Amino acid sequence: MVASALFVAAVLFVTATSGALERQRVAFRHRRTVSGLFEDDFFPETATRHYTRDDCEPADPLNTLTDRLNTLLNSSGPGYVLPLCPGVQYFIQAPILFAAPDQEISTVGYPTGDDRAVLVVAGPVANGQGHTTAVDGTCQNCSGVKLRNIQINGTRAGAPPTSGGANIEMGGSNSGQLIEYVRSFDPRSWSCLHISEGALSCNNVTVQNNDIGPCGSDAFQEWADGISVSCMNSLVRNNTVNNPTDGGIVLFGSPGTVVENNTIWVETMTLLGGINMVDYDPWSGNYTNTIVRNNIIRGGFATDPAETGESKGVNADDAIIKIGIAIGPRTWFGDRYFNNVSQSGTVLDNHLTGAFGYGVAISSASDFTVQGNILVGNTSFIGSTGPNCSTTDITPQPAPFVEDQSTVQSSNIQSGFQLIPDGNSLTCIIPPSGGDFWPFGGNPSATQSSPTSSGSPTSTSSGSGALSHGGLSGGGKAGIAIGVILGVAAIAAATYFIRNWAVQRARASGRY
Numbered sequence: 001m002v003a004s005a006l007f008v009a010a011v012l013f014v015t016a017t018s019g020a021l022e023r024q025r026v027a028f029r030h031r032r033t034v035s036g037l038f039e040d041d042f043f044p045e046t047a048t049r050h051y052t053r054d055d056c057e058p059a060d061p062l063n064t065l066t067d068r069l070n071t072l073l074n075s076s077g078p079g080y081v082l083p084l085c086p087g088v089q090y091f092i093q094a095p096i097l098f099a100a101p102d103q104e105i106s107t108v109g110y111p112t113g114d115d116r117a118v119l120v121v122a123g124p125v126a127n128g129q130g131h132t133t134a135v136d137g138t139c140q141n142c143s144g145v146k147l148r149n150i151q152i153n154g155t156r157a158g159a160p161p162t163s164g165g166a167n168i169e170m171g172g173s174n175s176g177q178l179i180e181y182v183r184s185f186d187p188r189s190w191s192c193l194h195i196s197e198g199a200l201s202c203n204n205v206t207v208q209n210n211d212i213g214p215c216g217s218d219a220f221q222e223w224a225d226g227i228s229v230s231c232m233n234s235l236v237r238n239n240t241v242n243n244p245t246d247g248g249i250v251l252f253g254s255p256g257t258v259v260e261n262n263t264i265w266v267e268t269m270t271l272l273g274g275i276n277m278v279d280y281d282p283w284s285g286n287y288t289n290t291i292v293r294n295n296i297i298r299g300g301f302a303t304d305p306a307e308t309g310e311s312k313g314v315n316a317d318d319a320i321i322k323i324g325i326a327i328g329p330r331t332w333f334g335d336r337y338f339n340n341v342s343q344s345g346t347v348l349d350n351h352l353t354g355a356f357g358y359g360v361a362i363s364s365a366s367d368f369t370v371q372g373n374i375l376v377g378n379t380s381f382i383g384s385t386g387p388n389c390s391t392t393d394i395t396p397q398p399a400p401f402v403e404d405q406s407t408v409q410s411s412n413i414q415s416g417f418q419l420i421p422d423g424n425s426l427t428c429i430i431p432p433s434g435g436d437f438w439p440f441g442g443n444p445s446a447t448q449s450s451p452t453s454s455g456s457p458t459s460t461s462s463g464s465g466a467l468s469h470g471g472l473s474g475g476g477k478a479g480i481a482i483g484v485i486l487g488v489a490a491i492a493a494a495t496y497f498i499r500n501w502a503v504q505r506a507r508a509s510g511r512y
């Protein structure tokens with residue numbers, strides 16, 4: 001306490017005498033121990049950026065940066081904290097690898113805003129291959145590692161996706177890892193943050209207070225997840241996921257994992273699924289004690305101001321969430337996993353608002369509990385049968401709660417679900433293009449911009465099962481218009497054979 005007071009006095013003295021603190025070269029040797037003092041009360045944000053200090057690893061010289069960071073980690077042993085400098089961007093050429101138990105990578109002083117150090121993914125990419133991952137904590141000896149208070153800029157910048165790992169790859173056969181106050185956005189590959197399963201032994205990873213997104217593009221198969229979790233007994237809470245495009249939070253089984261109090265929302269891009277419990281691999285659909293509760297999922301809202309008497313408006317990007325919460329492999333993959341199901345998960349008290357195709361969709365599940373999920377504020381359920389919807393299945397009308405009862409067993413499901421005859425590949429629906437269909441209501445602070453997509457769709461990406469989020473029913477076929485009827489039938493019929501051929505090719509190339 002005395003030391004702190006002296007420190008403050010010293011700082012105030014420096015401030016008073018220099019009058020231009022941000023230009024001073026001040027070295028704070030023990031800054032970590034007084035990090036609490038570095039909140040905005042004492043320093044205006046701009047003043048904290050330009051210190052040179054000797055207790056954080058500088059980005060310069062750039063040509064040795066990646067090796068220096070990796071050497072610090074692989075030569076410093078368990079518990080080592082790699083201190084990154086506030087306000088500094090680190091242009092790395094390869095992943096930074098955790099190398100021993102309980103290591104930490106963080107920004108000195110643990111800032112939570114723009115002052116967090118930025119790891120910028122800057123290694124080479126060619127022919128859809130190359131550098132995609134900024135930080136990797138999946139080593140054989142990576143239990144207890146922590147990634148805290150930094151930012152990851154994946155720098156896809158509108159390019160097609162690159163094969164490889166997520167911006168952040170954690171988990172593996174480890175336990176007790178922590179990822180918090182991390183901002184991760186614009187990954188080159190398939191996810192902003194992936195916790196992998198290891199030998200199905202990943203355990204107890206905590207993912208909290210992160211701000212994630214945008215991730216991917218909503219162009220066909222250029223999607224990316226917000227948070228992808230394939231680890232048992234983990235906790236994913238209090239994160240914000242803005243403008244993901246594949247799944248906002250994707251649970252690959254992950255028995256025992258709790259996902260609570262997260263906010264997922266779209267603004268400029270259509271998202272396939274808000275929270276996904278659809279992946280059969282790699283946990284064989286085991287969602288035992290996997291609990292998704294008290295999350296807020298916000299579909300698109302009208303972007304024009306309401307005129308008098310109007311209850312719906314247009315959305316400049318036609319952005320919706322196709323499925324708010326998706327349960328069961330069939331909702332996503334059609335019959336690719338035959339009669340396998342998502343088993344024994346629990347989905348409670350989630351709130352949905354804004355524009356969706358379907359709010360909660362269940363198809364091919366057993367022993368699930370789905371209760372207390374509600375619509376709040378204004379909502380719309382919109383979309384029409386897309387060109388890749390099946391011709392043989394009946395694509396259900398957009399609706400808040402849909403269940404294919406013929407493939408759901410032994411489940412405890414809240415009232416109000418509409419029964420549908422076919423719950424296959426529901427992400428084949430497409431949002432209406434234009435029109436007054438989006439509700440008014442707005443979104444949480446809309447500060448982050450999203451990348452624009454460009455370039456041709458290429459098939460890409462490896463990584464784990466999320467790539468397989470194809471959203472195709474396994475046959476390109478004409479659709480019947482539902483919801484907002486767009487009258488595509490004639491064109492669809494004409495292009496049916498061409499598309500069918502394209503899909504078969506895509507499948508043959510291993511993309512699905």
Ligand SMILES: *[C@@H]1O[C@H](CO)[C@@H](O)[C@H](O)[C@H]1NC(C)=O
Pocket residue numbers: 066067068070071074075
């Ligand atoms: C540590 O990292 C450096 C830089 O990447 C590398 O050259 C070295 O081989 C690594 N050492 C070990 C023991 O992994």
Ligand SMILES: *[C@@H]1O[C@H](CO)[C@@H](O)[C@H](O)[C@H]1NC(C)=O
Pocket residue numbers: 077078100101140141
């Ligand atoms: C794991 O870390 C411990 C502590 O540093 C070390 O003794 C052990 O050799 C490491 N094991 C492997 C497989 O790297």
Ligand SMILES: *[C@@H]1O[C@H](CO)[C@@H](O)[C@H](O)[C@H]1NC(C)=O
Pocket residue numbers: 120153154155
């Ligand atoms: C991410 O990095 C790229 C390359 O340096 C830069 O152009 C882009 O502005 C950065 N994005 C953000 C949001 O800082």
Ligand SMILES: *[C@@H]1O[C@H](CO)[C@@H](O)[C@H](O)[C@H]1NC(C)=O
Pocket residue numbers: 175176177178204205206
């Ligand atoms: C889970 O990991 C956290 C560290 O993130 C640790 O504090 C906690 O004790 C672990 N829980 C169990 C049951 O191992």
Ligand SMILES: *[C@@H]1O[C@H](CO)[C@@H](O)[C@H](O)[C@H]1NC(C)=O
Pocket residue numbers: 208209238
């Ligand atoms: C959740 O985030 C809010 C800020 O968005 C913060 O005030 C609160 O402490 C966080 N909760 C936990 C449990 O970390």
Ligand SMILES: *[C@@H]1O[C@H](CO)[C@@H](O)[C@H](O)[C@H]1NC(C)=O
Pocket residue numbers: 238261262263
């Ligand atoms: C839940 O999330 C909201 C919104 O981010 C936050 O304000 C609140 O503090 C969180 N609650 C807990 C218990 O963390």
Ligand SMILES: *[C@@H]1O[C@H](CO)[C@@H](O)[C@H](O)[C@H]1NC(C)=O
Pocket residue numbers: 232255256286287288
């Ligand atoms: C699902 O996972 C739990 C926790 O690991 C395990 O106890 C249970 O046996 C698994 N169930 C099945 C059907 O594999």
Ligand SMILES: *[C@@H]1O[C@H](CO)[C@@H](O)[C@H](O)[C@H]1NC(C)=O
Pocket residue numbers: 337338339340
């Ligand atoms: C589950 O899927 C596997 C392939 O992933 C398949 O071999 C098996 O027959 C399926 N089981 C059922 C019951 O459909």
Ligand SMILES: *[C@@H]1O[C@H](CO)[C@@H](O)[C@H](O)[C@H]1NC(C)=O
Pocket residue numbers: 306310311312377378439440441442
């Ligand atoms: C719902 O929409 C109406 C306009 O139709 C608007 O006045 C109202 O504020 C909206 N409600 C919420 C919770 O945003």
Ligand SMILES: *[C@@H]1O[C@H](CO)[C@@H](O)[C@H](O)[C@H]1NC(C)=O
Pocket residue numbers: 220386387388430476499502503506
């Ligand atoms: C339908 O699938 C084809 C590839 O088979 C793809 O090029 C096209 O973009 C898809 N259309 C939609 C609306 O998803």
